Amino acid sequence: xxxxxxxxxxxxxxxxxxxxxxxxxxxxxxxxxxxxxxxxxxxxxxxxxxxxxxxxxxxxxxxxxxxxxxxxxxxxxxxxxxxxxxxxxxxxxxxxxxxxxxxxxxxxxxxxxxxxxxxxxxxxxxxxxxxxxxxxxxxxxxxxxxxxxxxxxxxxxxxxxxxxxxxxxxxxxxxxxxxxxxxxxxxxxxxxxxxxxxxxxxxxxxxxxxxxxxxxxxxxxxxxxxxxxxxxxxxxxxxxxxxxxxxxxxxxxxxxxxxxxxxxxxxxxxxxxxxxxxxxxxxxxxxxxxxxxxxxxxxxxxxxxxxxxxxxxxxxxxxxxxxxxxxxxxxxxxxxxxxxxxxxxxxxxxxxxxxxxxxxxxxxxxxxxxxxxxxxxxxxxxxxxxxxxxxxxxxxxxxxxxxxxxxxxxxxxxxxxxxxxxxxxxxxxxxxxxxxxxxxxxxxxxxxxxxxxxxxxxxxxxxxxxxxxxxxxxxxxxxxxxxxxxxxxxxxxxxxxxxxxxxxxxxxxxxxxxxxxxxxxxxxxxxxxxxxxxxxxxxxxxxxxxxxxxx
Numbered sequence: 001x002x003x004x005x006x007x008x009x010x011x012x013x014x015x016x017x018x019x020x021x022x023x024x025x026x027x028x029x030x031x032x033x034x035x036x037x038x039x040x041x042x043x044x045x046x047x048x049x050x051x052x053x054x055x056x057x058x059x060x061x062x063x064x065x066x067x068x069x070x071x072x073x074x075x076x077x078x079x080x081x082x083x084x085x086x087x088x089x090x091x092x093x094x095x096x097x098x099x100x101x102x103x104x105x106x107x108x109x110x111x112x113x114x115x116x117x118x119x120x121x122x123x124x125x126x127x128x129x130x131x132x133x134x135x136x137x138x139x140x141x142x143x144x145x146x147x148x149x150x151x152x153x154x155x156x157x158x159x160x161x162x163x164x165x166x167x168x169x170x171x172x173x174x175x176x177x178x179x180x181x182x183x184x185x186x187x188x189x190x191x192x193x194x195x196x197x198x199x200x201x202x203x204x205x206x207x208x209x210x211x212x213x214x215x216x217x218x219x220x221x222x223x224x225x226x227x228x229x230x231x232x233x234x235x236x237x238x239x240x241x242x243x244x245x246x247x248x249x250x251x252x253x254x255x256x257x258x259x260x261x262x263x264x265x266x267x268x269x270x271x272x273x274x275x276x277x278x279x280x281x282x283x284x285x286x287x288x289x290x291x292x293x294x295x296x297x298x299x300x301x302x303x304x305x306x307x308x309x310x311x312x313x314x315x316x317x318x319x320x321x322x323x324x325x326x327x328x329x330x331x332x333x334x335x336x337x338x339x340x341x342x343x344x345x346x347x348x349x350x351x352x353x354x355x356x357x358x359x360x361x362x363x364x365x366x367x368x369x370x371x372x373x374x375x376x377x378x379x380x381x382x383x384x385x386x387x388x389x390x391x392x393x394x395x396x397x398x399x400x401x402x403x404x405x406x407x408x409x410x411x412x413x414x415x416x417x418x419x420x421x422x423x424x425x426x427x428x429x430x431x432x433x434x435x436x437x438x439x440x441x442x443x444x445x446x447x448x449x450x451x452x453x454x455x456x457x458x459x460x461x462x463x464x465x466x467x468x469x470x471x472x473x474x475x476x477x478x479x480x481x482x483x484x485x486x487x488x489x490x491x492x493x494x495x496x497x498x499x500x501x502x503x504x505x506x507x508x509x510x511x512x513x514x515x516x517x518x519x520x521x522x523x524x525x526x527x528x529x530x531x532x533x534x535x536x537x538x539x540x541x542x543x544x545x546x547x548x549x550x551x
Contacts, residue, residue, distance in 0.1 A: 038289020070250030127368025190240030195248025302392030
């Protein structure tokens with residue numbers, strides 16, 4: 001009963017965070033509100049205590065969130081930006097582990113170097129979800145956004161694998177770089193292979209069932225929701241990276257496009273993932289906030305264990321955050337220099353390296369709940385029964401860095417993004433316009449062919465005339481998208497016309513809906529009829545609201 005009650009409280013708090021976001025007189029990212037709500041629920045007057053089990057946390061929350069992020073990650077951009085993403089997700093992780101390890105060991109000599117490396121591995125994963133929530137309506141350059149998303153997808157796995165080696169070195173006192181390198185490659189490649197294999201198998205089974213029994217949206221959506229958990233558990237059971245397995249499964253299913261041609265399944269899937277993503281992200285940050293009071297309470301005891309004052313320990317997270325920022329800034333600068341140098345050698349035109357882009361990429365390396373869950377997974381004792389060295393201090397440092405990175409990004413990212421010069425026309429808008437133009441040409445070609453075939457086959461002149469008239473109306477709706485280079489006046493007139501049409505259609509749908517509710521209220525129709533007709537109206541309205549076309 002306590003678990004059910006706690007779950008309901010957390011769900012209520014997630015919903016309340018959205019309400020508070022709208023009531024605040026100033027802009028504040030949702031993650032910070034949720035962390036504050038979690039901390040408030042943990043105070044003694046409320047008494048809500050949730051012990052954060054790292055294994056359960058990684059199983060319940062991380063696979064579905066990474067799966068849906070991988071599903072949405074543009075495949076073309078991921079391939080094109082694989083170099084920078086790999087440099088950040090692997091190279092920067094390794095550099096961070098080494099720098100943080102030596103820095104923490106120098107700062108607190110009682111913490112072994114291996115334990116410092118473990119903290120570096122904990123602090124290496126970044127949280128793209130928190131960055132998106134912080135930036136809000138500010139526009140992130142598409143290339144930078146894709147790099148940050150790809151980095152967050154991949155560095156979770158690399159950081160956690162590095163953490164595994166750091167813990168093992170601390171517990172055993174030995175470390176072999178060649179063995180660790182081979183194990184790292186096997187664990188990573190194995191996770192990717194497992195995720196790809198499961199996704200491919202799922203796609204084949206689903207295709208067979210669809211051909212045999214027809215489309216069953218509810219069953220297929222339920223199976224797809226279970227996919228990230230299956231990929232994660234299979235990967236962990238086989239001793240490879242379960243996180244990379246979930247990521248690979250999401251990307252593979254996205255590229256296979258198993259939902260092609262199935263409108264009901266696509267719509268249900270989109271709604272389910274949006275709801276789960278909102279709830280899971282909210283609970284993740286609430287759990288982070290719930291742990292903060294307990295971590296701060298034990299921080300004084302942790303400081304006493306390493307024979308330093310509480311105030312001295314309170315300064316260390318800021319020094320650690322400064323090291324992380326400097327390391328990331330220099331790495332991003334060197335990476336972009338290399339990219340620009342290669343482009344210059346190939347004879348391509350290159351722009352001047354923007355310090356704002358480097359600063360934005362640096363500050364966007366926000367740490368989130370994965371960092372806290374990872375540091376809480378540190379063992380309580382060594383193999384000989386002695387306490388894990390500096391565990392309380394490491395937990396405090398990680399939690400404090402999370403808060404500092406979130407607050408820093410909240411204050412610095414929006415003004416930085418506003419000063420970044422974006423192209424006059426968003427490349428995504430141009431690409432969408434070209435895609436709509438190509439789709440319109442294909443549609444008109446098919447409609448003309450169907451009109452000609454019907455005219456040749458039909459013996460009824462009246463029916464043939466009607467068919468030609470209807471086809472003409474449909475074709476006329478596509479023609480404005482065929483000439484993206486028309487003059488500005490024609491474009492503006494077309495834009496106003498479509499805006500008017502959209503407004504009129506939405507007003508008509510509202511009138512339909514009101515009339516249906518009146519008929520149900522007067523018992524002219526029953527609830528079943530109401531829901532069926534409303535489903536068609538809602539589908540049309542969703543198409544109108546989400547399908548706004550622009551030149």
